[in-house]
Amino acid sequence: MLWLGVAYLAALAALLITSLWTQDDFTGEIQRQWTLDNFRDLFTIDVYRTITVRTLEIAALVTVIDAVLAFPVALYMAKVASPRAQRLLVIAVLMPLWASYLVKAYAWRGMLSEGGLLDWVLGPFGLQSPGYGLLALTMTLAYLWLPFMILPVYAGLQRLPDSLLEASADLGARSWTTVLRVVLPQAFPALVAGSIFTFSLTMGDFIAVRIVGGTSQLLGNVVYDNIGAANNLPFAAAVATVPIAVMLVYLAAVRRTGALDNL
């Protein structure tokens, strides 16, 4: 019954083992020799360090952008909107989630293209579309993962009793103060739960990167290229351990906040 869970763990373990093997340069066959070469390459070759740092930076940036955008929306949905408006808003937020991921990334390719919508909108202000690159990538990823942030925060805020807000008002706090000092701290675990998604999804992404990222690469691309073009599975496996390690550390760190119950 829990066979699949076990199988999944076994597959992960096998991946780690594979990352310790090496590959024959001529035949491309995997040789089952124990070596740390893949990890040595990963840590000593500058390109990979740059890409790792860049991936983490973008993941963090996307998470922050999404948190800033999601909190007011979720707060409006949970505490201000009427029940009917609330239902409609939930649908409005969910609907883009059902639209294919690929389609949304593709939509941004159209938005950002030369002579596309962004050029047209920004043109009168003397600006132009940022074109395909890291900025475009950050915008697209933030767009893609926004619902994953809004929904947990909305669910978290809904559980927040109104009496807490009233108590804060009775004690003389103005609404902005209440939001910042009462609501925000209470919503923090939910924000962290959302950040698990935004962070993890950004770290594994290579498709949006290909579509709007121009020539820049993230970790996902390195893994993908090493499996596809270079056919170097052991090295790809070694690279993939980076997101695993980061996510495990992150999960362990946020366990205390109770974020995992908000997933």
Place this chain on the structure above:
Amino acid sequence: MTMSRGLRVFLLGFTVLVLVLVYIPLALVVVNSFNVDRTFTWPPPDLTLKWWDAALHSTAARSALWTSVEVALAATAVSMVLGTLAGLALRQTRFFGRNVVSLVIILPIALPGIVTGIALSNAFTTILGVGLSLFTVVVAHATFCIVTVFNNVQARLQRLGGSLEQASMDLGAGPFTTFRLVTFPMLRSALLAGALLSFGLSFDEIVVTTFTISATDQTLPIWIFQNLFRPNQGPVVNVVAAVLVLLSAIPIYLAQRLSGSTAEGLTGAR
């Protein structure tokens, strides 16, 4: 409500702004599918139905669509069974390592898709020696679809508690009768929401699919991705994309009809 007017107006304005920003790109895809210009200049020089016609006659796109539907149906079926069983097992038995097991089930959605993808691809090809095919895609999709079914089942079970089942047992029903007549009806709407979500996830999934599909098979997302960068196929891809945007209204409508509480069923979305 205790919030000041200023704050409420700010929140409303902010929400509207974000939603508008969310929908502009989707609307753009739909409009662009009528755009005469191949490179999607804005505003469109003229509108045409030419690309819709071309897409309708694209056999590759159509067969990819059916492949996707088949894979999604199979993955959903597998994850429904296993997800429900896991949900029931984790509720009724308190065994050693119970928390560990729930963590393991969460892992496939907490780790990036690419990790799941290459871990499974590696397990299939180098460890188990199974060739990549649509079967491996179904297994791969099922691993993360299980999570959504499991989450829904568990949330429902937690909310309802076990007293109804105990009553059923007290009245002399055996475990299977109780499941058929009491537990299953309680779970039904949660299961349907889970199934809907699984189908959507699988239908849409590309990252894990890329690593577990054979070179000859194509699901719809794979087809889109492969044709995305070919200038000739651009408009046809755009029509397919527009269709997918419009189709995404269906599951939302269904979910509303089914449960009434979309928030519960669908927040486990990935």
